[in-house]
Amino acid sequence: MKRLPAPAQKVLSRDDLQQVCDFLYQQTGMLFGESKRYYIERRVTDRVLTTGAASFAVYFDRLRSNPAEREKLINAFTVNETYFYREEHQLACLGRSLLPDLITSRRPGDKIRIWSAPCSTGEEPYSIAIWLLENWRLVDAYHIEIVGSDIDTQALEAARQGRYGERALSRLSPDLLEAYFEPAQYQYWQILHDLRESVTFSHANLIDRASLAPQGTFDVIFCRNVLIYFDDEARLLAADNLYDRLKPGGYLCLGHSEAMSRISGRFTTRRFEDAIVYQRPRDIP
Structure with missing residues (x-):
């Protein structure tokens, strides 16, 4: 699917953002909120576009019912900052x-x-x-x-x-x-x-x-x-x-x-x- 230019991408509403944060917390224990809006929107928008979902609501329904998509979104939010002989x-x-x-x-x-x-x-x-x-x-x-x-x-x-x-x-x-x-x-x-x-x-x-x-x-x-x-x-x-x-x-x-x-x-x-x-x-x- 062709990626839309950034200005055409829809941002998440306050309720949408809260749904994503609640979902991530339930699945991973990681706590996100409004202060991380840009970080969250970038990753969710990418998954919406990649899956071809017509809207966030359509994507979120798919996310809750599709284990493979759930895995992909969680992967997008994990932090992998590490190196050999750390600490x-x-x-x-x-x-x-x-x-x-x-x-x-x-x-x-x-x-x-x-x-x-x-x-x-x-x-x-x-x-x-x-x-x-x-x-x-x-x-x-x-x-x-x-x-x-x-x-x-x-x-x-x-x-x-x-x-x-x-x-x-x-x-x-x-x-x-x-x-x-x-x-x-x-x-x-x-x-x-x-x-x-x-x-x-x-x-x-x-x-x-x-x-x-x-x-x-x-x-x-x-x-x-x-x-x-x-x-x-x-x-x-x-x-x-x-x-x-x-x-x-x-x-x-x-x-x-x-x-x-x-x-x-x-x-x-x-x-x-x-x-x-x-x-x-x-x-x-």
Whole structure:
């Protein structure tokens, strides 16, 4: 369908805007409002034009009844700002404090599960894999399973492909780039096949308990810089869901501006040399 010139595109009425915001909140927990009008209108108008809907009302009826279109709109609103070795101090905490604590009750060969949720386009779970290979001397003694999950299906597909540009790779040393990537076209680098195979990616929604249950439970969860987009109610729901995905004694790492102590009292705050993290108590089933 031919795209209309910008001046001919209709803006959303106040009621239309509220419908979109309510829909996104119910589906994702992300909070939008009038202050984000331009951001919302650009994305909704693009979907209206792409689908050929005659009006916003027609499009919104399709959105509510069509899971594929619902997925496309949600993809358009997710934030995928990330890069390799982001908040590296938490990776150091993983190797120096969290894993040494966890393996006190494990034997060599036992499984250790690490979850990155949301994982965006894959930089975080791949960073975890690279950091462990480079810095944790016991990495080969245990069965490390790394899972990356996100609500954005396009981001997940990009993560599976594992192709990254200079900005995403800017914090990696030339030695790491050479060891774990191979040059691809147009100034992109691709994660080596064996490393791509070591990370599993899956679709999951932090506020949807049913979508999280198939993920199983984890020893360590990285859930960074997403709760800032939620309101108090959605944060608490996500916190409860993350608690349920943690094994007793497991650890949760949040973003630097997020604090579980302001969201839920179910976790124990742990202050380690490299980072503050949150633990599911061992003695509570």
